[in-house]
Amino acid sequence: MNGPGSVMRAGPVITSRTNKKVAELVRLRLPRQRARTGNFLIEGYRELDRAVAAVELSAVYYCPTLWTGRNEAALLARARECGARLVRLAEDPFHRVSHRDRPDGLLGVGRIFPTPLTGLPPAAEPFLLVVEGIEKPGNLGAMLRTAAAAGVTGVIVCDPVTDPFGPGVVRASLGHLFTVPLAIADAESALAWLRRRRIGVVAGTPAGESASWDADLSGPTALVIGSEQRGLTRRWLDAARQVRIPMAGGPDSLNAAVAAGVLLFEAARQRTRAR
Amino acid sequence: MNGPGSVMRAGPVITSRTNKKVAELVRLRLPRQRARTGNFLIEGYRELDRAVAAVELSAVYYCPTLWTGRNEAALLARARECGARLVRLAEDPFHRVSHRDRPDGLLGVGRIFPTPLTGLPPAAEPFLLVVEGIEKPGNLGAMLRTAAAAGVTGVIVCDPVTDPFGPGVVRASLGHLFTVPLAIADAESALAWLRRRRIGVVAGTPAGESASWDADLSGPTALVIGSEQRGLTRRWLDAARQVRIPMAGGPDSLNAAVAAGVLLFEAARQRTRAR
Numbered sequence: 001m002n003g004p005g006s007v008m009r010a011g012p013v014i015t016s017r018t019n020k021k022v023a024e025l026v027r028l029r030l031p032r033q034r035a036r037t038g039n040f041l042i043e044g045y046r047e048l049d050r051a052v053a054a055v056e057l058s059a060v061y062y063c064p065t066l067w068t069g070r071n072e073a074a075l076l077a078r079a080r081e082c083g084a085r086l087v088r089l090a091e092d093p094f095h096r097v098s099h100r101d102r103p104d105g106l107l108g109v110g111r112i113f114p115t116p117l118t119g120l121p122p123a124a125e126p127f128l129l130v131v132e133g134i135e136k137p138g139n140l141g142a143m144l145r146t147a148a149a150a151g152v153t154g155v156i157v158c159d160p161v162t163d164p165f166g167p168g169v170v171r172a173s174l175g176h177l178f179t180v181p182l183a184i185a186d187a188e189s190a191l192a193w194l195r196r197r198r199i200g201v202v203a204g205t206p207a208g209e210s211a212s213w214d215a216d217l218s219g220p221t222a223l224v225i226g227s228e229q230r231g232l233t234r235r236w237l238d239a240a241r242q243v244r245i246p247m248a249g250g251p252d253s254l255n256a257a258v259a260a261g262v263l264l265f266e267a268a269r270q271r272t273r274a275r
Numbered sequence: 276m277n278g279p280g281s282v283m284r285a286g287p288v289i290t291s292r293t294n295k296k297v298a299e300l301v302r303l304r305l306p307r308q309r310a311r312t313g314n315f316l317i318e319g320y321r322e323l324d325r326a327v328a329a330v331e332l333s334a335v336y337y338c339p340t341l342w343t344g345r346n347e348a349a350l351l352a353r354a355r356e357c358g359a360r361l362v363r364l365a366e367d368p369f370h371r372v373s374h375r376d377r378p379d380g381l382l383g384v385g386r387i388f389p390t391p392l393t394g395l396p397p398a399a400e401p402f403l404l405v406v407e408g409i410e411k412p413g414n415l416g417a418m419l420r421t422a423a424a425a426g427v428t429g430v431i432v433c434d435p436v437t438d439p440f441g442p443g444v445v446r447a448s449l450g451h452l453f454t455v456p457l458a459i460a461d462a463e464s465a466l467a468w469l470r471r472r473r474i475g476v477v478a479g480t481p482a483g484e485s486a487s488w489d490a491d492l493s494g495p496t497a498l499v500i501g502s503e504q505r506g507l508t509r510r511w512l513d514a515a516r517q518v519r520i521p522m523a524g525g526p527d528s529l530n531a532a533v534a535a536g537v538l539l540f541e542a543a544r545q546r547t548r549a550r
Contacts, residue, residue, distance in 0.1 A: 046527070138413070142530045151523030174527065213544045245540060246547070248426030252321070252449065254536070255417045261533035262540040265520060269488045269541070272521070 014061075015090040022089075025061065025097040025107065031163045034112065040165040042108040042175070043099055045070050048079070050175030055110040057084035063094035066105030075106070084108065099167040112165050115157075115184040117193045123153035126199045126220040127271065129264060130190060132158040132236060133227035134256065140164060141172020142257035143225070148176040150264035156193075157184045161227065187235050194222050201240040203232055204263045206252075208244030215243040217267035218274040225260045289336075290365040297364075300336065300372040300382070306438045309387065315440040317383040317450070318374055320345050323354070325450030330385040332359035338369035341380030350381070359383065374442040387440050390432075390459040392468045398428035401474050401495040402546065404539060405465060407433040407511060408502035409531065415439060416447020417532035418500070423451040425539035431468075432459045436502065462510050469497050476515040478507050479538045481527075483519030490518040492542035493549040500535045 014021060027033045028041050039058065042051045045068070051057065052075065060079045062072065080086055089097070097107055120128075129147040134140045140162055147155050157164050164184060170177055185193070194201055199220040204212070217223070224240055226232030232240075245262050247253050254262070289296060302308045303316050314333065317326045320343070326332065327350065335354045337347065355361055364372070372382055395403075404422040409415040415437055422430050432439050439459060445452055460468070469476055474495040479487070492498070499515060501507030507515075520537050522528055529537070 142533060145528055145530060146533050149520075149522040149528035172530075176528065211547075213547075245424075246543065247424040253420055253424035253451065255420060255447075255532065257530070258417060258421050258533055258536035261529070261537050265537040265541070266544070268521070272486075272488070 013088040014093050017093040017096045019093060022093045022097055029167055034165055038112050039109050040112050041167045042110050042170055043167060045072065045104050045106055047170055047175035048106050048108050049075055050178050051108060051110055052078050052082060054178035055113060057082060057108050057110050059085040059087055059109045061087050061089050061097065061107045063089045063091055063105040065091055066094060066103055068104050072106060115182050117183045117185050117189060120154040120181050120183050126197065127152050127267065128154045128156060128222040129260065130156045130158055130222050130224040132224065132232055133161050135161045135228050137162045137166050137168025138172045139228060139257045141169040143260045144173040144180055145176045146261045146264055148180040150268045152180065154181040154183065156190050158187050158190050160184060191239055203237055203240035203242045204259055205232055205237065205242050206244055208242035210243050211246045212243045212263055212266045215241065218270040221267060223263050223267060225256060228256045288363040289368050292368045292371045294368060297368045297372055304442055306441065309440055313387050314384050315387050316442045317385050317445055318442060320347065320379050320381055322445055322450035323381050323383050324350055325453050326383060326385055327353050327357060329453035330388060332357060332383050332385050334360040334362055334384045336362050336364050336372065336382045338364045338366055338380040340366055341369060341378055343379045347381060390457050392458045392460050392464060395429040395456050395458050401472065402427050402542065403429045403431060403497040404535065405431045405433055405497050405499040407499065407507055408436050410436045410503050412437050412441050412443025413447045414503060414532045416444040418535045419448040419455055420451045421536045421539055423455045425543045427455065429456040429458065431465050433462050433465050435459060466514055478512055478515035478517045479534055480507055480512065480517050481519055483517035485518050486521045487518045487538055487541045490516065493545040496542060498538050498542060500531060503531045
């Protein structure tokens with residue numbers, strides 16, 4: 001009775017794009033609606049696959065004719081086991097709720113989870129990414145995905161300008177928003193937290209005195225990356241060792257997410273060597 | 276008579292968003308229109324600043340009330356000296372021709388320049404980025420920008436899926452589309468060209484047998500990165516030493532532009548060390 005077939009036959013179907021539920025889902029793209037309801041959108045197979053073990057899902061909306069042949073029915077069954085309501089949508093309303101040009105027929109609604117600094121797990125060799133004031137959802141998402149790939153022990157999103165629970169971040173993170181230990185904090189609290197744990201703060205900045213590959217990134221380290229337009233604020237620069245990525249093409253020649261990747265993997269290289 | 280003031284007083288002004296010229300500019304967003312006319316769009320101060328020395332500009336459209344206080348009048352004067360016609364637009368038509376949410380009041384029309392493999396400059400220590408089948412303009416642009424930053428001697432765009440002369444690529448490259456030696460080619464020609472020059476081909480792939488920091492990237496090297504969805508084709512994989520970026524988060528956990536950045540700067544590190 002719990003096989004994929006039964007999942008797909010069960011429950012309601014929404015066929016109209018003016019359905020009230022559809023309008024509610026569209027509204028969840030707005031930060032204030034997420035703040036009001038405590039819910040956020042998780043679209044896509046890979047994203048939901050990562051969310052199902054980590055996030056409280058209240059519902060999953062699905063449209064089998066848009067599926068791409070992964071194992072969608074089994075994922076739905078897992079979501080239902082975890083307590084998610086399953087609601088089938090026709091293609092037309094699904095296109096309306098989707099954030100994508102080519103939706104893959106899966107859209108979940110999850111509960112925004114708490115992200116205090118105290119929730120970051122203790123680590124024998126702390127290795128954190130701190131990002132300050134990132135503006136573009138695509139960059140913030142890519143940074144979370146890259147941090148997960150580099151094996152960080154946590155990410156601190158500092159004074160966010162774009163909401164980490166927005167659909168663009170979920171998408172660009174490919175669901176690593178849920179796999180990487182995450183805190184959201186203001187700069188003062190984050191700096192105090194790092195100091196108490198004696199974690200060295202290393203700022204990536206074009207004006208850094210030492211090249212990233214000459215700086216020691218092997219100890220307890222928090223790499224800090226600033227916003228796309230303005231870089232890091234004084235508060236972080238003053239509290240940090242400053243390192244630069246040696247560039248041939250001038251100071252504005254790296255995207256913020258690429259810069260984070262270069263520094264994270266230089267640190268990962270040094271940490272592997274040190275072991 | 277050639278100061279910024281005279282630049283801004285001279286020439287025609289377009290006030291209507293339905294003007295024929297405005298419609299032509301909008302059409303240049305389409306690849307087929309670029310192919311038909313041989314023209315492409317270069318929007319934004321930094322992008323035009325890099326283009327003016329490198330690209331044949333036929334015209335620059337400008338809207339002073341949208342300027343952000345850089346040195347727009349001087350840039351216009353330089354463009355005019357290089358032969359560009361200057362056309363003033365009112366805000367309304369400028370918003371229509373702009374590709375951006377917040378345009379900065381500068382949009383150039385440049386001639387698509389030839390990009391043969393034979394145009395790549397000879398280099399004592401060849402260091403190339405080869406990208407295959409990249410789909411997203413933002414990724415291709417970021418890769419060009421990152422390659423410039425890493426000091427490559429050339430970029431080969433192989434079997435492009437997205438047009439390198441599209442507005443999204445120009446934008447994400449921040450104009451480094453014009454600063455980095457660029458060739459567009461099919462895989463066979465590119466491989467033959469690299470072989471004739473005895474340039475080692477190194478493929479970045481999650482299945483690579485050696486870690487990027489254990490592989491020697493200091494000799495004459497072409498780093499090859501595949502498409503976002505499918506990675507590299509057999510043709511490239513078979514012709515290359517395969518290296519992987521050691522990842523904690525699974526094989527799909529790096530964005531293609533970030534992966535290119537990590538490998539390019541690992542190579543840059545090794546090449547600096549080797550000197």
